[in-house]
Amino acid sequence: MYLYQPSGVDMWTQKIYNNISTDATELRSGADVSNNVYRGTDPRFVNPAAFNFQLQPGSPAIDAGRVIPGITDGYVGPAPDVGAYEFGATPWTPGHSAVTWADPFPFPRSTLPSSPSPAPSAPSGTSLWPCE
Numbered sequence: 720m721y722l723y724q725p726s727g728v729d730m731w732t733q734k735i736y737n738n739i740s741t742d743a744t745e746l747r748s749g750a751d752v753s754n755n756v757y758r759g760t761d762p763r764f765v766n767p768a769a770f771n772f773q774l775q776p777g778s779p780a781i782d783a784g785r786v787i788p789g790i791t792d793g794y795v796g797p798a799p800d801v802g803a804y805e806f807g808a809t810p811w812t813p814g815h816s817a818v819t820w821a822d823p824f825p826f827p828r829s830t831l832p833s834s835p836s837p838a839p840s841a842p843s844g845t846s847l848w849p850c851e
Contacts, residue, residue, distance in 0.1 A: 739802040753785055754783060754784050773804045784801045
């Protein structure tokens with residue numbers, strides 16, 4: 720976890736709560752930082768090699784989080800857990816679900832429309848960016 724502080728930016732507005740960092744952490748003074756699990760403390764993920772970052776029983780992240788209204792609502796136990804998943808709750812599925820990785824572009828390339836003629840134009844001061 721790294722918090723960059725550009726010159727002239729007030730770090731007192733930065734709030735860093737309920738995160739798990741298994742890598743080096745560098746935070747500048749002035750940020751509001753609490754209820755995090757840092758490098759050197761095993762968060763006891765179920766299977767991080769398979770991207771399963773749910774918590775195992777006995778994890779130091781269980782019930783160690785900070786209550787953040789509208790964000791940590793629905794926690795199980797006396798306090799929210801640190802990290803993305805709440806131990807004992809139904810796990811949520813991260814990412815986009817409309818397109819699978821096996822089929823990231825579900826349309827055959829031959830069905831793509833050709834470039835319009837005449838080419839579209841954008842209002843003055845804006846740009847059009849072609850994408851495929």
